[in-house]
Amino acid sequence: MSNYETILTSVEDGIALIQLNRPRVLNAINRPMVTELLDAFESFDRNDEVKAIVLTGSARAFAAGADIDEMKEDTAVSLELLNQFKEWDRLATIKKPIIGAVNGYCFGGGFELALCADILFAAENAQFGFPEIKLGVMPGAGGTVKLTKLMGQKKALEWLWLGDPMTADEALQYGVINRVIAPELVVDEAKKYAKTIASRAPLSTRLIKETVYKSIDYSTYEGMQFERKNFYLLFSSQDQKEGMKAFVEKRPAEFKGK
Amino acid sequence: MFETISYETRGKTAWITLNRPDKLNAFTSLMHKEMVSAIKEANKDSHVRAVVITGAGRAFCSGQDLSGSPAGTDYGDVLRKGYNPMVQALVAMEKPVIAAVNGVAAGAGMSLALACDFRIASEKASFIEAFIHVGLVPDSGNLYFLPRLVGHAKAMELAVLGEKITAQEAKELGLVTKTVSEEEFMLEVETFAEKLANMPTKAIGLIKRYMNKSWESDLNEVLEFEAQAQKIAGESADHQEGLQSFLEKRKPAFTGK
Numbered sequence: 462m463s464n465y466e467t468i469l470t471s472v473e474d475g476i477a478l479i480q481l482n483r484p485r486v487l488n489a490i491n492r493p494m495v496t497e498l499l500d501a502f503e504s505f506d507r508n509d510e511v512k513a514i515v516l517t518g519s520a521r522a523f524a525a526g527a528d529i530d531e532m533k534e535d536t537a538v539s540l541e542l543l544n545q546f547k548e549w550d551r552l553a554t555i556k557k558p559i560i561g562a563v564n565g566y567c568f569g570g571g572f573e574l575a576l577c578a579d580i581l582f583a584a585e586n587a588q589f590g591f592p593e594i595k596l597g598v599m600p601g602a603g604g605t606v607k608l609t610k611l612m613g614q615k616k617a618l619e620w621l622w623l624g625d626p627m628t629a630d631e632a633l634q635y636g637v638i639n640r641v642i643a644p645e646l647v648v649d650e651a652k653k654y655a656k657t658i659a660s661r662a663p664l665s666t667r668l669i670k671e672t673v674y675k676s677i678d679y680s681t682y683e684g685m686q687f688e689r690k691n692f693y694l695l696f697s698s699q700d701q702k703e704g705m706k707a708f709v710e711k712r713p714a715e716f717k718g719k
Numbered sequence: 720m721f722e723t724i725s726y727e728t729r730g731k732t733a734w735i736t737l738n739r740p741d742k743l744n745a746f747t748s749l750m751h752k753e754m755v756s757a758i759k760e761a762n763k764d765s766h767v768r769a770v771v772i773t774g775a776g777r778a779f780c781s782g783q784d785l786s787g788s789p790a791g792t793d794y795g796d797v798l799r800k801g802y803n804p805m806v807q808a809l810v811a812m813e814k815p816v817i818a819a820v821n822g823v824a825a826g827a828g829m830s831l832a833l834a835c836d837f838r839i840a841s842e843k844a845s846f847i848e849a850f851i852h853v854g855l856v857p858d859s860g861n862l863y864f865l866p867r868l869v870g871h872a873k874a875m876e877l878a879v880l881g882e883k884i885t886a887q888e889a890k891e892l893g894l895v896t897k898t899v900s901e902e903e904f905m906l907e908v909e910t911f912a913e914k915l916a917n918m919p920t921k922a923i924g925l926i927k928r929y930m931n932k933s934w935e936s937d938l939n940e941v942l943e944f945e946a947q948a949q950k951i952a953g954e955s956a957d958h959q960e961g962l963q964s965f966l967e968k969r970k971p972a973f974t975g976k
Binding site: 585642645 | 928944947948950951
């Protein structure tokens with residue numbers, strides 16, 4: 462495993478944990494952190510030991526935003542040439558389930574990173590928001606697009622225009638997160654949930670994830686064609702044979718991810 | 720450090736005293752800000768395990784200082800910027816908060832007492848939903864807490880008729896934990912606060928957190944809250960101390976952790 466400077470990583474019982482680790486700046490996301498995150502996600506995605514990935518921050522903040530110092534002198538041309546969001550695009554190609562566990566502040570780039578998780582658990586005291594408008598910009602790593610697809614145009618505009626924080630309960634109500642949990646337990650519960658997912662058939666988990674994300678952009682017809690191909694594809698797996706055999710024999714299936 | 724209030728810690732208890740006795744401790748915008756700072760200070764200080772809020776002089780708090788608001792003041796914004804953050808900070812504090820109601824608690828002064836976890840009243844104390852007498856509505860959480868504390872019908876009577884109730888009547892309504900003679904009042908408050916400050920603070924904080932949430936939750940949600948709270952409490956040092964002291968047949972020495 463690499464020696465990362467901005468994140469901590471570990472693997473236990475098939476669950477990888479990635480923890481943002483710049484607590485002195487409330488885990489503000491800088492470019493080295495994104496590079497390290499991508500490296501960690503991609504290596505866990507290829508690591509057979511790892512069945513699911515939990516992404517978290519610290520007790521006070523998941524991540525309070527992007528590192529403003531790093532970008533305040535940037536120009537449109539410097540950003541175009543840097544093409545930093547290519548790494549964010551690659552984060553969207555991770556095949557294994559990602560469970561986000563959010564404590565405290567989750568703003569701006571931090572919120573966008575949290576939205577890269579497939580499932581999101583938040584502490585009761587978590588706060589989400591896109592305050593970019595207060596700095597004369599807007600989200601740049603998918604925040605505008607993902608928030609709109611999650612909560613709808615009317616609500617998304619309100620949050621993006623005002624830049625105010627939303628509570629965990631509000632985020633739950635708008636379908637932005639999956640569960641609200643006691644702050645003391647949010648990481649534990651995310652790991653427990655990751656273990657449950659890990660016990661399911663891994664190939665099904667992957668192809669369901671792929672199909673769900675395609676269905677956001679595809680028409681119903683195209684989405685259903687895509688779904689069908691993935692459904693057929695699973696019939697070439699050993700786990701399909703095992704799963705159906707175990708069902709008939711009334712015993713728990715033993716999935717191998719093959 | 721503060722102009723309109725005083726803040727001190729004695730033992731494990733933080734004392735926040737509204738300190739404008741010549742104005743019957745009426746609220747000003749500075750007082751709101753100072754209250755929020757003091758509440759946050761008490762919350763942050765891990766040595767503090769109970770908080771007392773009381774008033775200097777003969778009143779607890781007479782509510783909004785009506786002399787202070789210029790014509791055209793947006794009352795809604797006064798609440799949003801001043802009173803509401805204070806009430807929210809009190810409710811969010813996971814430590815027991817006692818309103819030591821030494822004298823009259825009127826209007827938003829009564830609301831402040833209602834937002835605390837316990838109320839101990841001096842026999843000299845009284846409560847009055849004064850808002851209606853100037854054509855206003857109870858605010859600062861008053862409409863939330865009052866019906867929950869005394870029931871809807873009684874809350875309507877108090878809020879609409881605006882009649883003063885004595886400490887004894889407040890006791891009969893279940894609005895206060897106890898009423899105490901003027902002479903014994905401070906000693907009784909100190910004893911009560913100290914008792915709370917020596918209890919398992921983490922568990923008290925969890926009780927407060929989830930009892931508050933119970934008002935906006937259904938049974939299945941509360942059952943899940945309890946399961947999470949019990950897991951947290953079950954891993955606390957004070958739970959271990961409770962079990963250990965029981966086995967050793969001695970009094971527990973809780974640390975609040």
